[in-house]
Amino acid sequence: MKPNFSLRLRVFNLNCWGIPYLSKHRADRVKRLGDFLNMESFDLALLEEVWSEQDFQDLRQKLLPTYPAAHYFRSGIIGSGLCVFSKHPIQEFTQHVFTLNGYPYMIHHGDWFCGKAVGLLVLHLSGLVLNAYVTHLHAEYNRQKDVYLAHRVAQAWELAQFIHHTSKKADMVLMCGDLNLHPKDLGCRLLKEWTGLCDAYLETRDFKGSEEGCTMVPENCYVNRRELEQFPLGIRIDYVLYKAVSGLYISCKTFKTTTGRDPHSGTPLSDHEALMATLCVRHSPPQHTSNPSHGPAERSALISVLREAWTELDQGMAQALWWATIAGYVIGLGLLLLALLCALAVGGGIREVAILLWTPSVGLVLGAGAVYLFHVQEAKGLCRARAELQHVLGRAREAQDLSPESQPALQPGRQEGDRAEEQ
Structure with a gap:
């Protein structure tokens, strides 16, 4: 690797809120999402809650000139809702369905029928191996009396273990998704501590977007404001996490979120805010320590x-x-x-x-x-x-x-x- 080696990676992540027959303006939002992704031309676009496979096929057809590689992760009865679009060829892909995912008799919540999972893509970029993960954990319906807390902690642990066991041959690791966890929640801390992943929002020096990086904000017309009464600024439950596994250094040059509206038309793309990160990968010199010392x-x-x-x-x-x-x-x-x-x-x-x-x-x-x-x-x-x-x-x-x-x-x-x- 040349001493002056550098690589820029632009990443997009969004929970699309694409529930057939229930999500408002779904077809229009999917169409505008495709237009936006084509215009921005990210290296990777990782999406959650694309529950309709037809929506994925429509996006794939529209994005084919800009993102020639794509994959839809299928699981459960309804599906995982996970999919990815890439400018670069996908070398390998696989997925892991979480062992625990709520209760089948809680039909009004529906998580058990979705088959929540983590999807893995392996990409080769400039001679480096990138493992990109996309995931969606069980939703939190009642923060005061969270009957799904143990399941979500177990999912966070399975996610951390899956990343650990599958990333040993990777040079870079990227993890995007809706964790349904606040930054200081147990599952989020467990994932970060065990894998060593860095939070793009916390690491970047150039942030533009909603206050405190929140990804569900009261300004979004699709959000139920009563659910955010305890959080006037909103909540941050969607993440872009990354790390270098070998002798590389990764920094987050820029990090952006939408702010309750589409960047162009003014109408939100989803009830969640989109995340956009620019990661810079370069050779790590001997004097630079890419990981903090473990004191x-x-x-x-x-x-x-x-x-x-x-x-x-x-x-x-x-x-x-x-x-x-x-x-x-x-x-x-x-x-x-x-x-x-x-x-x-x-x-x-x-x-x-x-x-x-x-x-x-x-x-x-x-x-x-x-x-x-x-x-x-x-x-x-x-x-x-x-x-x-x-x-x-x-x-x-x-x-x-x-x-x-x-x-x-x-x-x-x-x-x-x-x-x-x-x-």
């Missing part, structure tokens, strides 16, 4: 967030087992009721009543059985994530007493970069 404060912060995540998953697992136990009792009572009805039907005393009660009793047993199986599966998923966190937490605690030469083993997300600096 006592950094190690303490990692251990603290790992312990906090473990506690949250442990509580979630206890709750799942409680529901499974309740469902088990209902199954037992239902079977006893069925046995009693069978005895009454055979005896002939109140045969007609027994027959009438047979169908709802069978429905009760089957429904309770479905709830039991789901919550057992939920408990196992939480238990698996908790076991992984416990193992990592144990290693982190052991590393506290090791010499500085052993400290990079704490964070696998930054391990490769540190090793490259030493060579």
Whole structure:
């Protein structure tokens, strides 16, 4: 690599709010999004909530001259809603569907039917390997009483692990998406601490957009302002995160958000604000350290967030087992009721009543059985994530007493970069 090597990467990210029959002005917004992407000509455009595959096909047809490469990530019943458009050829792609994603009986929320996932694209840019990730985590419907918190923390951990295990051969890592997490939320801190990803909004010196980088703002006509009563400026839940894995240095030259309206027509492209980042990649000289040193404060912060995540998953697992136990009792009572009805039907005393009660009793047993199986599966998923966190937490605690030469083993997300600096 030449000492004066440099690469500029322009990235676009947007949660498109493209729910068929429910999202307002969907077709018009998709059309204007295509016009905007063609005009701006980003290197990568990563989108969430493109729930209609026909919308993706329409965008693909419109963007083909500017973005010859594209992919739509399919999962679940409705789909993941994730897609990407690229000016550069896509070398590889894959996806990981999150183990836990809400509850099927919460039909009015619908996350369980979507198959929330993380998609991965591998691109080759000027001889470098870029791993680009796009994701969408479970929504937060009630911040005061968040029944999905354990699921979202588990998803953040799965996302961090997926990035770690798939980025070992990459030179650069880019992660965009709607995390449904505020910057100081547990899941967001866990993701950043474990992977070492940098936040483009926090790192850039040239920011233009909504106050505090918020991506859902009350000025947007599609946003329910009552949901933002506690946050007068809005909330920041969409992110552009990045890092250099090998001997490179990445900086965010510019970072922009829309501010509740389309940059040209004045009408919003979505209920979320779009993110636009310009990343500069260059050779990292020997005297430059691309990753911060992991002193006592950094190690303490990692251990603290790992312990906090473990506690949250442990509580979630206890709750799942409680529901499974309740469902088990209902199954037992239902079977006893069925046995009693069978005895009454055979005896002939109140045969007609027994027959009438047979169908709802069978429905009760089957429904309770479905709830039991789901919550057992939920408990196992939480238990698996908790076991992984416990193992990592144990290693982190052991590393506290090791010499500085052993400290990079704490964070696998930054391990490769540190090793490259030493060579």
